Amino acid sequence: MQLLKISEVARRLEIGRSTAYQLVQAGSLPAVHIGRAVRVCESALDEWITANTRGGERQNEGGT
Numbered sequence: 001m002q003l004l005k006i007s008e009v010a011r012r013l014e015i016g017r018s019t020a021y022q023l024v025q026a027g028s029l030p031a032v033h034i035g036r037a038v039r040v041c042e043s044a045l046d047e048w049i050t051a052n053t054r055g056g057e058r059q060n061e062g063g064t
Helices: 006-014 017-025 042-051
Strands: 004-005 032-034 037-041
Touching: 004 006, 004 017, 004 042, 006 017, 006 042, 017 037, 037 042
Parallel strands: none
Antiparallel strands: 004 037, 032 037
């Protein structure tokens, strides 16, 4: 299991670090808190990307 720093998450999503922190704080993006450090599991990030991509699995649930 690979844990990513917020800066790595932000770089991968091509967003700012503060936006990445906001996603975690809102509970949208699952994260692990180790003391003051915040880490995101790479597989959880991949799942989040899939779920939040237009046409992703969760977007289509209950639809046609």
